[in-house]
Amino acid sequence: MGKLYFFNPDNDLALAAGNGERYTPPAAALDLRRAGALLPLWWCDEGNEVLVETDEAVEVADSLKSTFGISGTAVRKSEASNHAAPWGWSPLSARLMREGGAAMVPAPDEIERLRMLSHxxxxxxxxxxxxxxxxxxxxxxxxxxxxxxxxxxxxxxxxxxxxxxxxxxxxxxxxxxxxxxxxxxxxxxxxxxxxxxxxxRLEREADFAALFVSDGRRVRFEGASVFVTLPSGAYAGNIVDSGDRLMERIPVDISAAIKGAEEYLTEAVAPHYRGYMGIDMLAYRKGGRLMLDPCVELNLRMTMGVAAMLLARRGLRGVLRVKPSEPSAGELNLSPIPGARFSIVVSDGEVPA
CATH class of the missing domain: 3.30.1490.20 (ATP-grasp fold, A domain)
Known part of the structure; x- marks a missing residue:
């Protein structure tokens, strides 16, 4: 049985609302969901599907598949009983996955447990x-x-x-x-x-993340993500590059932190969650020494860092960004929905020094 993916980056907002499956995200969040609807196509295997909300997205997906050799199919409703694989779990995403024909949607008490683990x-x-x-x-x-x-x-x-x-x-x-x-x-x-x-507050020097996956029994380390930040420190994107080169960019040793995370998450999270997750980290200065903050926060869902890792495995290189505008020259639009207010792009082979 395959997977039915769904891009719902508004999931954290739905968790915060705490008002169940009838939550309505703000307009900007819905715009981003629609704009990035086809992003999961880039890591689909044959037989997988991506749940979309418009016929236009289905047509664009067919074009992407023929141009880039992508597997998977965009559907308005699945007839294949594929396992639900949303970007993140909430009462809202559980309802949308059920309505989209997904199988193996967690029960309400399981969703509430995931909500509390996401706290x-x-x-x-x-x-x-x-x-x-x-x-x-x-x-x-x-x-x-x-x-x-x-x-x-x-x-x-x-x-x-x-x-x-x-x-x-x-x-x-x-x-x-x-x-x-x-x-x-x-x-x-x-x-x-x-x-x-x-x-x-810490004197931050570098921002990065450790990426993990749970199979329902064990959590294992999958790779690293390195952020691109603005001079203000605000997030601006994720570097898309090989795992080895990304690890070389991290200025502190994170191996002991990874081991501790695997052990803790296997015990506390694996019995309740299957899928990717990311732990944001940072390097900071203390008394002239470079130190590691190993856990700024846990994102118990897909992340743009995980997306960057999966895109790199397809051979892409550059910076993964979300833009409130059309792509610029040299940028690949990963989900080219006509008229979308946002674009999710990878700069064409341009990896920052």
Whole structure:
């Protein structure tokens, strides 16, 4: 039996909403979902399918397959009873996969378990298992007083995070926030999501991730992802290159952290989840030494880093980016849906130094 893939990058928003399978993502998130609908075609095996929402996407998929020799088929509804393989699991994605004809969709109690495993508190014991210094492990705070104390313990220079959030949203640095805005952000997050995460801000030098896959019994390391960032530190893309060359770009040793992650995730996650996941990491300066933060967060879903790894295995090289515009010259549009507000591209062979 094959797989039925579905690109739903709005999944973290659905988890944060917590209002079940009838959640409606914001317009921009829906636009990105439609624009990237065909991205999973690039790692389809023969017999696999990609669930899409328009007949136009089916037609574009046929063109991609003939031009690039891609396997797999785009469908509005599967008749093959393929196993569900969305970008991420939530009550919303479970409903959409069932309606799309997928088999092996998790039951509601299993989806809720995955939602709780996707909470940022999972990163706390995981970070310890990966060897993180206790001073950089996040704290989960359930009141404004507790959060303010955690921020003070970090010298007032902390990062606050919503327990469920997406693509950098819901992550704020306290150093540049006015006191009233900070209190409002803390209170609002606790009111909506029950708690807030607080961690010490680090002098980051490099951003990267370790990528893993679960087969339902064991979690194993699959490769690394290296991020492209703007001068502000904001995420701008993932390098698409061979695994060996990506590992050479990481300036600290992550081998012990990988082993700790495999052991912890096999115990805590593998019985409940099959599929890819990524652990964001960073290298930071402390007293002139380069140190590793082994677990900034766990993404219990497909990630753009995993996508970059799978694209590299198809022989692509460059930078994988999401753009709010048409592709530029020299960029390959991986999901060329006409009229889309976004484009998901790989720069043609251009790997940053």
């Amino acid at each position: 940022r508190r999972t990163s706390m014991p995981l970070a310890r298992a990966m060897g993180a210094e206790e001073s950089i492990v996040a704290r989960e705070c359930f009141s404004e007083t507790e959060a303010e104390a955690a921020i003070a313990a970090a010298g007032g220079d902390a990062i606050i995070k919503q327990p469920w959030s997406s693509s950098g949203r819901g992550v704020m640095g306290t150093r540049s926030m006015r006191a009233d805005a900070l209190r409002c952000a803390i209170a609002g997050t606790i009111r909506r999501q029950g708690s807030i995460m607080v961690e010490r």
